[in-house]
Amino acid sequence: MLRNKSQHNCIQLVSTSNNEGPAAEAHKQLRSLKEWTPVFVRGKIKNREPAKSDTHQGMHLIVDKELAVEYVLPLNDMSDEIIIKGDTVFGPEQRHLQLRTNRELRDNLYFRSRAVTRAKLFLGHEGWREYETPILFKSTPEGAREFLVPTRQKGLAYALPQSPQQYKQILMASGVTNYFQFARCFRDEDLRADRQPEFTQLDMEGAWKSEDEIMDHVERLLRNLWYHLLKQELPLDFPRMTYQEAMASYGSDKPDLRFDAKIHDITQHLSADLVGKITPLQDPIVDAFKIPISSDPKTTRKFVASFLDSPEGKPYLDNPNGQPGIFIGDLSQPMEGLGPLGYDYVMNTPDALATDHGDLLVLQARPNVPLSGGSTVLGNLRLALYKAAIAQGLIEPPDTMDWRFVWITDFPLFTPNNDTDPGQGGTAGFSSTHHPFTAPKSPKDVDLLLKDPSLAKAAHYDIVLNGIELGGGSRRIHNAAVQEFVFRDVLKMKPERIEDFRHLLDVLNSGCPPHAGIALGWDRLMAVMRGKESVRDVIAFPKSGRGEDGLVGSPNRVIQEQWGTYHLEIKE
Ligand code: ASP
DSSP, X not given: OEEOTTSSEEEEEEOOTTOOTHHHHHHHHHHHOOTTOOEEEEEEEEEOOOOSOSEETTEEEEEEEEEEEEEEEEOSOOOTTOOOOTTOOOOGGGHHHHHXXXXXXXXXXXXXXXXXXXXXXXXHHXXXXXXXXXXXXXXXOSSSOOOEEEOSSTTOEEEOOSOSHHHHHHHHTTTOOEEEEEEEEEOOOOOTTTOOXXXXXXXXXXXXXXXXXXXXXXXXXXHHHHHHHHOOOOOSSOOEEEHHHHHHHHSBSSOOTTOOOOOEEOGGGSOHHHHHHHOSOSSOEEEEEEEEOOSOHHHHHHHHHHHHHSTTTHHHHTOTTOOOEEEEOOTTSGGGGTGGGOHHHHHTOOGGGOOOXXXXXXXXXXXXXXXXXXXXXXXXXXXXXXXXHHHTTSSOOOOTTOOOEEEEEOXXXXXXXXXXXXXXXXXXXXXXXXXXXXXXSSHHHHHHHHHOGGGOBBSEEEEEETTEEEEEEEEBOOOHHHHHHIIIIISOOOHHXXXXXXXXXXXXXXXXXXXXXXXXXXXXXHHHHTTOSOGGGGOSSOOOTTSOBTTTTBSOOOOHHHHHHTTOOOOO
């Protein structure tokens, strides 16, 4: 089989041992060649008995023609160690062979290239201009852990940008109005959750723009991409939901609206006695949701028991705030199987939780404090149960082409510190939810900066699609005094770390206009549009879960002499 250069088509080569002259030579040559050798072939196209199938290893086979070979010139050798059969699986150290033999992977990369071209075309038409910003930046406590680049000047280092955030804001003070950039960003993060240490954002910033205008531009861009690349029409306006509503109803700040079982606060409906049985917490909130798992209570019971027994279920049993309360609707039982919830509950079941035969009702207690972070325990349990029920065929999987976009707004400006993100390193006990440049949402929230910053809402919006955060942005603080106040008095950052931001404060102080922006995670967006779970399927050379590139072998050890150039030494 001779593949064409793009590997889309192939044609059968024929030659026989009866050939004479140069063709006899060609025949010998052809027999000795390994498949996948690059060749120059000359011959005559002939009609053939049509082949039964018009595909061969995913390529289009020319069914009614063949090439009678007269001359073959191999253009390279191929190592005998490489064996490529139809089912050969290549490891990351042979990424080139993964790509060469996997048409879908290559198509993902073509798709990505077309999507970039399309986005640039659209943004260009709408008056956005692409600007490049430096990759060698400086270390600042913007929020994520940075990669440092030591220099030959003793003690001095650059940092790779975690995003072009500060430069794009500086552009806003420089008279640029509509900036965008396909920007490579670097974050030295925990690589769980399919993250890459370097990734691409479509980064945008508009001077004189409001949150609504940025959201509107992004909706138009996404509609354009969906229309041209997927031939699908998206709705004219994307729904919006506040952070509070998303967390309360879905237990997540990136709700997948295709799963409709909402969470409800049922604290009012439960007796103190029952609450005492499901949690050691004083004055807790009890939330619940209902999923119709099956129409047979026995099946539902078996499903939940096996889920809680599995490694996925175990963390929920170890919750210090109490285990989940599991109830199964059963019309053959007294009070329809919900008796243990108490007479009052059964008589006045909240409408949304009315339970049918075989339905699963799950309760969970949590402390009575404002919701914070990205998800709640019950929100995670809800998704884990959906996933398990889908895997067992009890629930239909959601339609991957059912695109449910939603904007999440009104995030809290600050989030209590956690162990994973360095935040801004201040001593306030909390860090900026988005980044420290995000403006308070309203004048009331500016007042709260003085009174109780934990209650202040941010002019911050995230765009979420089917449970995946595609990007986020905000209106920015454009007043230097407010920005410095946030660093010093709210986040309580050390004076020397505030000085790391002096460039930004000076630039804001030069009459910087109001501005707002956003960044879309381009790898994630491409993965979603291609129906892929992992961003590795849409990146030519992705890094592994340990941040390694198996093909080139990075990161690699460097010798002491090289460290010495940077006045560095490895401590044993
Ligand atoms: N710089 C932000 C980020 O990387 C996006 C933005 O606020 O525009 O998440």
